[in-house]
Amino acid sequence: MKFYQEGLPGVDPAHLAGKLIVMEGADGSGRSTQMDILKDFLEGKGHATVNVGLRRSTLVSEELNEAKMGNVLGEITRSLFYATDFADQLENRIVPALKAGFVVLADRYIYTLMARDIVRGADRDWVRSLYGIALVPDLVIYLRVSPGQLVERNLRKNATLDYWEAGMDLGLSRDIFDSFMQYQKLIQKEFSLMQREYGFHLVNGNRSIRAVSREMTAKVEQLLEI
Amino acid sequence: MRHSGSLPGKLIAVEGLDGSGKSTQMYLLKRWLELRGLKVYFTEWNSSLIVKKATSKGKKRQLLTPTTFSLIHCTDLADRYERQILPLLKAGYLVLCDRYIYTAFARDAVRGCSRAWLRNLYGFARHPDLTLFFNTPLPIALGRILSGRPQLKYHEAGMDLGLASDPYESFRLFQERIYHEYLAMTDEFSFVTIDGGAAIEEQQAKVREIVGHRFDLPSYRWKTII
Numbered sequence: 001m002k003f004y005q006e007g008l009p010g011v012d013p014a015h016l017a018g019k020l021i022v023m024e025g026a027d028g029s030g031r032s033t034q035m036d037i038l039k040d041f042l043e044g045k046g047h048a049t050v051n052v053g054l055r056r057s058t059l060v061s062e063e064l065n066e067a068k069m070g071n072v073l074g075e076i077t078r079s080l081f082y083a084t085d086f087a088d089q090l091e092n093r094i095v096p097a098l099k100a101g102f103v104v105l106a107d108r109y110i111y112t113l114m115a116r117d118i119v120r121g122a123d124r125d126w127v128r129s130l131y132g133i134a135l136v137p138d139l140v141i142y143l144r145v146s147p148g149q150l151v152e153r154n155l156r157k158n159a160t161l162d163y164w165e166a167g168m169d170l171g172l173s174r175d176i177f178d179s180f181m182q183y184q185k186l187i188q189k190e191f192s193l194m195q196r197e198y199g200f201h202l203v204n205g206n207r208s209i210r211a212v213s214r215e216m217t218a219k220v221e222q223l224l225e226i
Numbered sequence: 227m228r229h230s231g232s233l234p235g236k237l238i239a240v241e242g243l244d245g246s247g248k249s250t251q252m253y254l255l256k257r258w259l260e261l262r263g264l265k266v267y268f269t270e271w272n273s274s275l276i277v278k279k280a281t282s283k284g285k286k287r288q289l290l291t292p293t294t295f296s297l298i299h300c301t302d303l304a305d306r307y308e309r310q311i312l313p314l315l316k317a318g319y320l321v322l323c324d325r326y327i328y329t330a331f332a333r334d335a336v337r338g339c340s341r342a343w344l345r346n347l348y349g350f351a352r353h354p355d356l357t358l359f360f361n362t363p364l365p366i367a368l369g370r371i372l373s374g375r376p377q378l379k380y381h382e383a384g385m386d387l388g389l390a391s392d393p394y395e396s397f398r399l400f401q402e403r404i405y406h407e408y409l410a411m412t413d414e415f416s417f418v419t420i421d422g423g424a425a426i427e428e429q430q431a432k433v434r435e436i437v438g439h440r441f442d443l444p445s446y447r448w449k450t451i452i
Contacts, residue, residue: 074308
């Protein structure tokens with residue numbers, strides 16, 4: 001494996017025997033469902049897996065959850081808090097698991113964090129260098145679902161839209177529905193820009209769970225030769 | 227992304243080793259400016275309330291790697307920068323920072339982080355209008371800290387670098403490396419060097435002379451009448 005840029009001091013990526021599979025997509029894109037299916041699929045074939053995601057580090061997840069409740073963090077501070085959370089999981093969970101030959105399933109990775117920061121006005125080069133510590137995944141699946149479908153799925157599940165997933169902090173609109181639609185379009189645009197650079201495998205998530213999972217597992221099988 | 231345009235306020239930073247005497251000098255400088263009726267704000271490294279809990283948890287449980295150590299301290303500065311330092315500078319304050327980005331450049335580079343990555347990471351923070359570097363001969367600085375045989379904390383002693391198994395020896399080696407990093411940055415960042423081996427009064431007279439000469443101090447007086 002290799003790092004995007006500077007990487008982590010003291011870690012030799014050549015010694016990482018496992019595989020890193022990343023799933024990106026908005027809330028309501030079917031990400032978690034597909035992750036569960038993928039886990040079953042891999043374990044069924046005898047591969048050991050580890051799950052990681054955002055805001056799950058021992059170091060700062062509590063603080064991040066607290067901060068999410070109120071508007072107490074500035075933009076750069078929030079970016080760095082998320083980067084710290086990511087780095088902690090990268091070093092303390094992802095790297096050790098890869099060393100031990102596990103398949104690491106990442107429910108979101110640096111791309112979501114980068115897109116969120118950039119949409120909020122962060123400098124592209126700054127963000128790119130910040131996350132230059134990250135490992136290049138073996139496969140990144142981007143589940144794209146149209147904003148219209150996302151709204152329907154989110155409302156069906158929670159009967160409400162999440163403040164952050166609607167990007168309400170950006171002040172795009174005071175109406176949460178309008179804000180959600182505009183914000184998701186901005187994020188998707190950012191993902192389209194990143195898609196070429198980072199080589200995402202675009203999967204059309206506007207389809208049934210089965211149709212999506214069939215395409216996804218086929219990709220995993222073919223690309224990882226597992 | 228470094229913002230360099232002039233602001234109404236001025237940023238003054240002190241840098242130097244533990245035991246270099248910089249905090250004493252900064253305190254005396256602050257008193258002098260305050261007693262002249264100027265708008266002064268003092269802030270120190272690693273003091274943001276939101277980040278503090280995470281930092282102490284990470285340090286206590288030894289969860290920190292060079293990268294997360296660096297990121298969490300950067301988050302601390304970002305929080306203070308976005309909420310205090312920058313707004314205060316815009317409001318025409320003299321902002322005094324006990325340790326600033328160069329502390330991170332020196333320490334984290336010694337811990338193995340890439341210098342280019344560090345400089346980008348802290349790219350959101352403007353360079354000070356004046357950086358005073360307290361150049362205290364290593365034996366003097368070490369003597370001030372070690373004379374009481376204090377209980378050195380794990381990271382303070384640089385034990386995470388594995389330079390020596392004895393904390394005192396580790397501290398010595400760690401400080402020596404930091405000292406050399408500081409010296410190497412002196413020209414690049416236009417440090418004004420103060421002889422930290424001189425008597426307290428002598429140093430303070432020098433500091434006040436430099437500050438009085440560099441800035442038009444009367445223009446930082448309170449403008450509101452209480």
